[in-house]
Amino acid sequence: MYPRPIPENARLQRALYVGGVSLVVLLWLLPLLAVMLTSIRSNEELMAGNYWGWPQKFSMVENYTAVFEQTAMLRFFLNSLLITIPSVVGVLALSTLTGFVLSRYPFRGSNLIFALFVGGNFLPAQIMMIPVRDLMVRLGLYDTVYALIIFHIAFQTGFATLFMRNFIAALPGELFQAARAEGASPFQILRHVVVPLVRPALAALAILTFTFVWNDYFWAIVLTQSDAVKPVTAGLNNLRGEWTSAWNIVSAATIFVALPPVVMFFLMQKHFVAGLTMGAVKG
């Protein structure tokens, strides 16, 4: 361990240390806390200039109700779910297949294909914006959730393939040879050996992909227009334009948008961190 662990019997020192770090966390999250605080403040109070003092009146219920009733946020939220969930499922399915093949069936050119998946994953979104938008227009999918689903599956498959390939490649090779020696077909190996063994990787990948897709803003504004299909990120930005002075409502909407990934993160924290580091470190 580095830095040297503070001894367990140094109770005071440990308590002070945790206190100090808590203070740093508080500073670190201060911007977010400010927004949270504003989201439960009444508009009158904001008008009166009480931005930082203790709220005299808690308007949390009113503000969040306003977000649901007076804005399209609920619709956007639903759209985000409609986009994100199929995207995650699609990415998991495709990348399990590609990762399996690229890790266990070396052939001439397999490294090149792998490099394309990895390299493409780092391309700036702008480089493919015009043709992808054009493609979706021509397919009649522009301004539908399908445009975003197809794009996200395609794009995230790059990273996910890297991730799954590395995970499957790290499994003991003799497991796969044993399955072959026992007459399992590639499909049977996939079903009975690969899928059960990659479950932890799939969990990590699911939470990562969920976060990436849910948080996407660029493609949301490039591929959608109408409120009926727009995801929360694009919706939130619009909302901010419309409700300029109602910071309490905007703040409540902001927290609402941030909630799903943050909740997912706390539920599957181990997988998230493992996934992020495995994806970056091993890849």
Added chain:
Amino acid sequence: MSSVELRKVDKHYVGYHALQVIDLKIEKGEFVVMVGPSGCGKSTLLRTIAGIETISSGQILINGRDVTREEPGDRGIAMVFQSYALYPHMTVAENMGFGLRMANRPKAEIDAAVRRAAQILRLEEQLTKRPKQLSGGQRQRVAIGRAITRSPEVFLFDEPLSNLDAALRTQMRVELSSLHAQLGSTMIYVTHDQVEAMTMADRIVVLNKGRIEQVGSPLELYANPANIFVAGFLGAPRMNFIEATVAAVDASGVSVMAAGLPTLTFGGVEASGLSAGDAVTVGIRPENLRVVDKTGADMPAFPGQVRLVEQLGRETILYLDASPLQATNSDSGTGNFTLQLNKVSTLRTGAVLEVGFEIGEAYLFGPDGRTLTPRKGIA
């Protein structure tokens, strides 16, 4: 009809010849052990028989059927891996029945086969456990059980005991031998451990650099190694080798000289192509060297000083400095001679003694490494 037949099996990667024209016939029910130093191609050869690795040219026949292009699962083989390769997400029973399940056999048949294998290997109690809950020896038995349930024509073992500790290894060796007796199946077993080879094999195949050096029964190989490689590979401690020069070739035999040693005359040597001045090697196994009286010089002898004494209880190993006479390729890597006494010895480091050997127990290897001395009887 042989159980397994290899015809001119050849495999090369770019810039590396892994298997060089291997020809081998293995009879039904035989226990054949392939040994050799690491990188000799023994595992590769086993994997080509399994079909896990392809070959560049040649043919592989199992029960007379050409399986060269067949998938591993269709060849009628079962393989036991060094790491056991048990599926961590399956129970012992599921692991053992996996192959039959893949072949879509009826459940009753799978259960029966698993139960039978579990009974043979005393795994009945473990059937619902996962591999993680088992000891190393139990895992090893599950891996073997998985092979048994498929009732294959040929069992292939890839260094299956190398992950076990010494005591368990001895026990599993015995169990495998009795399993072979019980099932009567053909078994091909790869190991780098010569004790496993000597104790388990009907026949040993010694491999080196992708080539077969010699095939034969364990004692045959020990008594009559075909060449200097086999002589040096089998036997622990290793055979002592002395570099020598041919002095004369005549009717009585071949006389060779080495600095520090009287002229040695080997009778009955097939001496064609050998002439005076050729570099040859004399080999003597450590158990054939003995401590002699200085007076009783009725055998070739040389003086030596004890450098190190290893007391193994039942026997004693002495490392001797006998300069100017030098041992080459010795175990200790020092040029010291190794001498094995089958008793406890009181000799200490620094002791000076006279060492001799029977000429009939020594080997002579030609310039190309082939054994020149006549066949020795197997006791």
Added chain:
Amino acid sequence: MSRFWRRNRHWLTPVLFLLPGLILFGSVILAASVETIWISLHAWDGIGQKTWVGLANYLELADDPQFYVSLKNNVIWLLIFMLAPPVGLALALIVNQQIRGMRILKSLFFIPLVLATVTVGVVFGWVYDPNFGLLQLFFGVFGSTAPALLSDENFVTFAVAAAGLWPQIAFCMVLFLAGLNNLNDDLIAAGRVDGARGWRMLRHVVLPQLSQVGFIAIAVTVIGALRSFDMVAVMTNGGPYGSSTVLAYQMYEESIFSYRFGYGAAIATVLFVIMIAFIAWYLHGLVKAERSNA
């Protein structure tokens, strides 16, 4: 048929497995990226016919003052983002203690990482607000007024990039924590026996073991800085007067708002070329690392 399948399934099945992902990724991502280069050689309004103009878009770009503003701003982003690896490492060192309560604090540090950039943009828009923002609060303590960062041409890019730094630091922190977890305990112990401690331990024993993670953190940060778009779009729309645009944003604006898709494609291509250089460097480094591990 079934005989053919049985004989050949061992290679046919993998091909079938690979195809869906490969086709989708190839046709949507890779083909589109290449097509952009082709489009950059045309004048195109996004709807009508493309007209071949050769390198005219690039020549125009070379004389476009806005392009140099974007380029300069990208460099500013890059420089500011370079703070992320060291700060991330520092935070990782701070929280790398096994004390009750530390785990939850650690997770709280990661939160900015899972927030959408739009969320971060809104949050920092609030921080920078000259009337009541967090910044004003601090300046107020000293009795002065905070500058209106987002409407000041000289500060705006720094302000936006600083906001983008927030999640990036958290990312680097995650990476370094993983690196610290993988430290070779024997080496640390050997260092302690040899009398190294504190800074010297960090410098001579710990950092060398973190070099691979550090490389990745830097690479990911560079790519993140070059890719920056969301924050600019959300916080300033490139303003005031185009002073906070970056290449990615300028490209978007030219295409979507000015219907100059050929020109936008040319900007994207320039960004692409800069990026390719980094990606190549990154992949090269990874391959080298993988080789040395093998």
